[in-house]
Amino acid sequence: MPRLNVNIDHVATVRQARRGLEPDPIFAAYLVELAGADGIVVHLREDRRHVQDRDLKILKQTVKTKLNLEMAPTSEMIEIALKVKPDTVTLVPEKREEITTEGGLDVLTNSKLLSRTVGELKENDLFVSLFIDPDINQIRSAQSTGADMIEIHTGSYSEANVYEKREYEFKKIVDAVRMTIEHDLRVAAGHGLNYINVKRVSSIAGIEELNIGHSIIARSVMVGIERAVREMLQLCK
Ligand code: PXP
Numbered sequence: 482m483p484r485l486n487v488n489i490d491h492v493a494t495v496r497q498a499r500r501g502l503e504p505d506p507i508f509a510a511y512l513v514e515l516a517g518a519d520g521i522v523v524h525l526r527e528d529r530r531h532v533q534d535r536d537l538k539i540l541k542q543t544v545k546t547k548l549n550l551e552m553a554p555t556s557e558m559i560e561i562a563l564k565v566k567p568d569t570v571t572l573v574p575e576k577r578e579e580i581t582t583e584g585g586l587d588v589l590t591n592s593k594l595l596s597r598t599v600g601e602l603k604e605n606d607l608f609v610s611l612f613i614d615p616d617i618n619q620i621r622s623a624q625s626t627g628a629d630m631i632e633i634h635t636g637s638y639s640e641a642n643v644y645e646k647r648e649y650e651f652k653k654i655v656d657a658v659r660m661t662i663e664h665d666l667r668v669a670a671g672h673g674l675n676y677i678n679v680k681r682v683s684s685i686a687g688i689e690e691l692n693i694g695h696s697i698i699a700r701s702v703m704v705g706i707e708r709a710v711r712e713m714l715q716l717c718k
Contacts, residue, residue, distance in 0.1 A: 483670075483683055486520035486549055487513045488694025493523075493531035506532065507539050520547035520568070522692050524582070525561065527553060527575060534561070541565050549692065551582075551612070554591075554598040563605050570602050571610040571632055571692075581695075582672065585613035585634040588622035596626045603627060610669060615650075615657030620664055630667040632692065633657050635682055639673025651681060658687045676700065 492509040496502070510521045521544050523532045540548055550567040552558040553575035562570050572595065574586050588595055588611060599609050610630035613619040614637075623631050638650035654670065661668045670682055671692030683691060 483688045484519035484690045486522045486547070486669075486671075486690055486692045487518045487697055488522040488524070488551075488671075488692055489513065489698070490522075490524050490531045490694055491698040493533065493536060497531055506536050507543060510540055510544055514544070514546050518546065519690070520544075520549055522549040522551060522571075522694065524551035524573065525558065527555065527557070537561070537565055537567075541567065549610075554586075554594055559598060559601060562602060562607060566605075566607065569608045569610055569630075571612055572598060572628075573612045582612065584636075585616075585619065586611055586623075588613060588619050588626065592622055592626065595623075595628075599626045599628050603629075610667075612672075615653040617657070617660055620657060620660050620666075624664040624666055628666065630669055630689075631661045632669040632671055632690075633661070633688075634672050635670050635674055636672040638682070639675065639678055654682065655685055658685050662687050 489506045489509050492504050492506040496504055513521060521540060523537060523540065525532050525537055537550065547568040549569040549571055550562060550565065551571045551573050552562060554572050572586060573582050574584065576583065586595065595611065602609050609628045610632050611623045611626065611628045612632045612634060613623055614634045620631060633654055635654060638647065638654055641647035641650050658668050668688050669690040669692060670688050674682060674691060674693045675696035
């Protein structure tokens with residue numbers, strides 16, 4: 482069974498809707514760990530739309546499992562990663578206007594920048610993962626950067642709502658996992674995984690970790706709202 486890392490970005494999204502203090506992702510991370518998750522993931526975006534620098538700093542001090550920092554390969558983020566020293570740095574592409582990470586890194590086109598970034602992070606003893614699409618050329622290129630791990634983008638599989646397309650995308654993930662292992666890289670997977678589509682992906686031998694965020698935070702709202710209302714009613718009485 483792969484390890485489960487929970488991405489808590491969207492706890493911060495709700496907090497940032499009011500620019501206030503609640504809900505605090507630090508408290509959420511504590512509960513996530515208490516529930517048995519193997520790690521906490523946060524994406525510190527250039528525009529700080531959800532997770533803030535303060536969150537990352539405190540999480541580094543409080544997370545007792547593993548902290549995975551997703552970030553773009555920019556000099557600002559590299560400086561932060563070297564200071565905070567998370568357990569894993571996952572390099573992701575980032576566009577300001579996107580709603581979420583849209584695709585994997587184009588390692589082929591950006592091999593120089595990525596090799597330099599991976600090199601700098603690894604010189605400072607950081608474990609580096611690259612988020613890429615399930616594509617053999619990207620995997621080959623990722624290996625040449627010196628990264629430790631590849632996180633295979635499962636978004637196209639997750640979004641496929643026609644049987645044939647879903648099967649096609651699933652096979653791409655299976656092949657990519659095999660090829661990644663053949664290239665002596667460790668394998669994680671994530672993006673768009675939910676309570677319906679996760680089973681098949683978690684059954685693929687060789688995937689060490691799954692990184693899941695949105696579906697878990699969305700479900701938390703649904704399973705928690707009834708209790709939250711009852712508590713408020715009690716106070717109103
Ligand atoms: N992996 C990476 C690299 C991501 O950027 C994200 C989204 O932040 C995830 C996994 C989690 O995706 P989701 O929120 O759809 O579960």
